[in-house]
Structure formats: C-alpha cells, structure tokens
Amino acid sequence: MEFFKYTKTFNFMGKSKLAMVLSIVLVLGSYVLLATKGLNYGVDFAGGTVIQVKYDKNAPIDDMREKLKSNKLFDGASITEFGSPDEVVIRMKSTTASVTVDIGDVTREALSGTGKYEIRRVDIVGPKVGNELREKGIMSLILATIGILIYVAFRFEWRFAVASIFALVHDVSIALGAITLVGLDVNLDVLAALLTILGYSLNDTIIVFDRIREGVSENRNSDLADSINESVTRTLARTTLTSLTTFFVVFTLFMFGGEIIHSFAFTLLVGIVVGTYSSIFVASPILMWFGFSVKNYHEKLAKKAQREAEKERMRAQYESGVM
Incomplete structure (x- = not known):
C-alpha cells in the first residue's frame, strides 16, 4: 500500500x-x-497495600476517610477514584504484620455503614x-x-x-x-x-x-x-x-x-x-x-569484497586440487 x-x-x-x-x-x-x-513508585516497586472497592452508587470518599481513621492500620492511606465515581482505590504504604490477618476483612469491618460495596482486589507487596x-x-x-x-x-x-x-x-x-x-x-x-x-x-x-x-x-x-x-x-x-x-x-x-x-x-x-x-x-x-564517512564506508566494502573473493579463489583451488 x-x-x-x-x-x-x-x-x-x-x-x-x-x-x-x-x-x-x-x-x-x-x-x-x-x-x-x-x-x-507504585505498590509493585515501593511495597504496600492496594484495595479496590466498588460501590453500587457514587463512593462516599469523605465518609470512607472518617471510617478508616478509626484503625491505625490505615494511617496515611489515600483514597482516590478508580476510573468511575463509584469505584475507588485505597493505597497504603504499610502491610499487615501477620499473615493471619486478612486485610480484606479488616477493610470490610472499617467501611461498615458506608453503603453497599464489594472489595474487588487486594494487592500486598512487602518493601523487600x-x-x-x-x-x-x-x-x-x-x-x-x-x-x-x-x-x-x-x-x-x-x-x-x-x-x-x-x-x-x-x-x-x-x-x-x-x-x-x-x-x-x-x-x-x-x-x-x-x-x-x-x-x-x-x-x-x-x-x-x-x-x-x-x-x-x-x-x-x-x-x-x-x-x-x-x-x-x-x-x-x-x-x-x-x-x-x-x-x-x-x-x-x-x-x-x-x-x-x-x-x-x-x-x-x-x-x-x-x-x-x-x-x-x-x-x-x-x-x-x-x-x-561515505568514502571510508565504500573502502570497507571494497576490502570486504576483496577478502570474500580471495576466499572463493582459495576454495576453488582446493576443490580443483591446485594448491
């Protein structure tokens, strides 16, 4: 075309x-x-926790911030919209200290009373x-x-x-x-x-x-x-x-x-x-x-062609039995 x-x-x-x-x-x-x-740096490189939450209507971000303040685990957490007003992402630089603690359950408990929602994703990456x-x-x-x-x-x-x-x-x-x-x-x-x-x-x-x-x-x-x-x-x-x-x-x-x-x-x-x-x-x-240099480049090409021609000549002599 x-x-x-x-x-x-x-x-x-x-x-x-x-x-x-x-x-x-x-x-x-x-x-x-x-x-x-x-x-x-995002969670992949800096470490921390990302929680994606989707509401059935516009997410009450201010209410969510107030609710999360009651738990020290969410100190310094940021809440931002994620593509649409009804979906948000909670980002924290910290992670749970114990593997027995489900951060999803902790989040559900902290956000109780903010409306109908579902937790779609929880990503946790340690700092190391x-x-x-x-x-x-x-x-x-x-x-x-x-x-x-x-x-x-x-x-x-x-x-x-x-x-x-x-x-x-x-x-x-x-x-x-x-x-x-x-x-x-x-x-x-x-x-x-x-x-x-x-x-x-x-x-x-x-x-x-x-x-x-x-x-x-x-x-x-x-x-x-x-x-x-x-x-x-x-x-x-x-x-x-x-x-x-x-x-x-x-x-x-x-x-x-x-x-x-x-x-x-x-x-x-x-x-x-x-x-x-x-x-x-x-x-x-x-x-x-x-x-x-165009001139130097052509000189290199000429030398290369000369070497190839010499190889071909020697190969032809070898195949014909002339040394």
Whole structure:
C-alpha cells in the first residue's frame, strides 16, 4: 500500500539542529522533573497495600476517610477514584504484620455503614520484594540497552550503534519525564511499556538505518546528508502507517481500556510519538555528527569484497586440487 508517493526528497537534515534543540530541552526538562518531583513508585516497586472497592452508587470518599481513621492500620492511606465515581482505590504504604490477618476483612469491618460495596482486589507487596522488583526492573532496562548496542554494532557499525542508543535514551527519558509530570504510579505495567518502547523505537530506527546503508552503498559520490534525506523520505510512508495504526490502537486502550491499563497505555502513547520522531530527527543526525564517512564506508566494502573473493579463489583451488 502506497500512502505517500515518492516524488521529492524532504530536507530532514536541514531541520536537524532545530529538532536537536527541541530534544535537548525535552530531555533536560525530564531530568529536572525526575530530580525535583521524582518518580511516584507504585505498590509493585515501593511495597504496600492496594484495595479496590466498588460501590453500587457514587463512593462516599469523605465518609470512607472518617471510617478508616478509626484503625491505625490505615494511617496515611489515600483514597482516590478508580476510573468511575463509584469505584475507588485505597493505597497504603504499610502491610499487615501477620499473615493471619486478612486485610480484606479488616477493610470490610472499617467501611461498615458506608453503603453497599464489594472489595474487588487486594494487592500486598512487602518493601523487600518491592526493592527487588525495582532493582531487577532497572537491570532489565540496562541489559536490554546493552543487548541492543551489541546487535546494532554487529549488524551495522559502531556509529550506528551509538546513534541508536542515543535515540533510545532520548525516548525513555522523555517518557519518564511525561510519567513524572502527570504523576502516574511507576509499576510493572509502566516497566513493560518502557521495554516495549525500546523495541518499537529500535525497530523504526533499524529500518531507517537499513535504508541509509542501502542508499550509501548504491551511490558512493552522494553526500551523507543527501543520502539520509532520501532514505528517510523513502521510509516515510511505512513509518507514518505503522506509527498511526499503532497509535490509534493504543489510544483506544487508553480511552476505553479502564484504569488498570491506563499507565501502560499512556506510557506507550508517549513512546510511539517520541520514538517515531527520534528515528528521523535524533538517530540520523547523530550518525552524521559522529563522522560517518561515505568514502571510508565504500573502502570497507571494497576490502570486504576483496577478502570474500580471495576466499572463493582459495576454495576453488582446493576443490580443483591446485594448491
């Protein structure tokens, strides 16, 4: 399916400096938010208790707060709406000290007299488990990034690998900044979304890089900026179709998927937009700024072809019995 007809080459690299200024502002702004406001770790990473309660009518949040004050177990608990006015979530940083105590039964007793309701979910994570999950989550991001660096360096060359890593760090940083800005809880769902962003952005970047390598291989006399502009233009239709279809699906999940998937969908929405942008305006310019040379690249290709030809010649001599 041809969404855009390839009739002219867009000068993407001509806008690269402006795009990089925008990227630097967004990344630095994200780091400032992370340093000042900090991530709001959810129960998965910070430990604590989450209780989801659904009423048959609008939840009496003020009455619930008064009732919970009578039990020290709920000291510092927060009560917020969960998707609709009749459903709320009670979040506590503490957990029950004894395994024989059912926090669900304690909650039912504390909320007696507030109306007709049902307890739909009780999640309890100890602080030690939360710390382990957080450490393993950070390690998974680091290992994924290292694996990507090795893969891209092996498939292309080190400049492509460095450019792709810069793009991935750019995407994850802005996604974390957006999460911090809106105050979402960072839990396993958000971690899964961040890992998905790494894969999505890398896939888009690899396709652009593959086209750049193909364009450079076909025309040894072209300028690198011209090759990048032509390559990105040729992949523009594919990038637009892929990004838009993915965006619409995730946006549908964000709007109608419910509060459970809200954090995951929001993180992915930011990642799709930023990942598509970085594949064009971050990864490609960095490749040029790191001094990728079309001439040197063709010299490497020529040497590689010469080595392959020599191997074939020696193999032919061996098979014919001539040494």
